[in-house]
Amino acid sequence: MIYFDNSATTKPFPEVLESFLKVSQQFYGNPSSIHRFGIDAENLLRKAQNQASELFGVEQEEIVFTSGGTEGNNMAIKGIALAHQNKGRHIITTEIEHPSVIEACKSLETLGFTVTYLPVDSNGIVKFADVKQAITKETILVSIMHVNNELGTIQPVEAIGKMLKEMPRIYFHVDHVQGYGKIPLDMNGTGIDLCTVSGHKIHGLKGTGLLYVKKGTKLFPLLHGGNQQSNLRSGTENLAGIVSLVKAMRLITEKSKTHSEYLKELNQQLRAELLAISFIKINTIEDQAPHILNISIPGYKPEVIIHALGERDIFISTKSACSSKKTDESAVLKAVGFSHDRTISALRISLSYYNTKEEIELFSRSLQRVVQQLSKVMG
Template sequence: MIYLDNSATTKPHPEVLKSFEQVSTNFFANPSSIHQLGGDTEKLLIKSKQQIANLLQVKDDEIIFTSGGTEGNNIAIKGIALQHQGRGKHIITTEIEHPSVFEACKSLESLGFQVTYLPVNRDGIVSVEDVESAITNETILISVMHVNNEIGTIQPVKEIGELAKKHPKLFFHVDHVQGLGKLDLQLNDSGIDLCTMSGHKIHGLKGTGVLYCRSGVKLFPLFHGGEQEFKVRSGTENLAGAVSFVKALRLIKERQKNQVQQLQALSQYLRQELKKIDEIMINTPENAAPHIVNFSIPGLKPEVMIHTLGKQGIFISTKSACSSKDLDESRIVKACGYDSTRSKSALRVSLSYDNTMEEIRIFVSKLKEALNQLKDVME
């Protein structure tokens, strides 16, 4: 099997699974219980939060455990909107956000909020000047992702953070789900108020994640109940999931430090080989994140290629797994200004530190074979 769909999800690391099993077996009590086992469980939860804070170089009380990227993005965006609507009801985002940001903003429009969806250039990058021009006295939130999940574009979040610092009335949220473990992102004193991360994108477990929430930032909770996680995210804590996230985060940061150049080499080789194939048009810009290469084969339905390669044990995808069942068109590729023949035929290869050069060579070879076989069905 050659797995090249790591932006959808990654294979859990054995040590992550081991940590989850050990905690589930030995610390299964409710952290809110007042008996000794509950107390020991709570101590481990606090320790997990401290360890994540140390790895991210932030404060312990700035870490909120979540079930992943979608929940984190919704807590951040809706939490700010509902808590601070008295200041204003204007939100700024981009046209190429993940569905969990894009649809959260759409839902707020139905509640009377005004949302500005900024365009991107051909490379899928938003202009900092456009962000600045969009800010009004009513603006309470800017939400811009770090790395695009479909085409790998890196957004200028550092510069937008500096811009946000000049406007203390508004908050800045970054979806860091695809960037985590591939690109560094400073949170402390960055202008970033909220930042979303997910466990299953870094060889952790599905249902685990973290929302960084800068000290002093107040959110309206989407869940009400036992007031866990600083009253922001009620519900019995997933301690085993939290510990497994710590393990996954520590491991991916080590791999980023030691293997990111290897990942870049794989990506560069893949791009070079794809450029040699006449039928292929590459949608991912040159200076993108090291793990995503998006390309189109105009005239060929993406699912046909995906199923052809899948029969040979090679797994790639079309777009965000959250929207890939809707195969009509890539909203992201379209937003970059490409025509429908390109946006309707986009494919995504997403790498991990587990992938090898040999796997990429085999993929390119099988892709060429499949193209020859499928020429008859191309429009």
């Protein structure tokens, strides 16, 4: 099997599964219970939180564990909007954000908030000047992803964050789901107030993630109840999931250090082999996130190609897994300005540190054969 859909989800590290099972078996007490078994669970929770903060380069109390990227993005966007609406009701984001950001913003529009959806340039990158120009006296939040989940484009979040540092009334949220473990992002000195990470994108487990909340940032909680996690996310903590998340964070951080050039090499090989195939159009510009390459094969429905490759045990995707079952057209590619025949025929290939050069070669040959066979059938 060749698995090239790592931006949708990743295969869990064996150590992650082991840690989840061990904690589930040995530390199943409720961290809020006052007996020794509960206190042991609480101590493990605090230890995991401390380790996560060290890996993230922030303070322990700035880490809030969540169920993943969607919850983290909603917690950040709605939490800021509802807590600070007396200061302003304007939000800035981009047209190419993940659905969990776009839909969260749309939901706030029904409550009377105004949202500016910034365009991107022909490379799929938001312009720093456009962000600055969109700011008004009503702006309370800017939310921009670090790495786009379809194109792999890297957004200038550090530059934007430094600008927003001079405007303390405006909070800055970064969706770092596709960047963590591949593209470094420093939380210190870059003006980022909130940052989202998802466990299952970094060889962790589904249903795990975290949100960095800078000290002093006030959020309106999405969940009310027992006041766990500093009153920001009530509910009994998923201790086994949290420990497994931190394990995944540690392992992916080590991989990113020891294999820093490996994903780039795979990407360059993949790009070179696909460029040699005349009917393939590459949509991702060079020198972006090394694990994502977006292509189009005009005239062919992406789901037909995906199913044909699947019969050969090769797995890629169309776009974000959260929207891949909707209309064929990619909203991201449309926003970039690609022609209609490319926006409706897009395919996403997403790599991991465990993919190989041999898999790249086999995939490229298989894709070429699949399209040639389809062209014969289509006549």
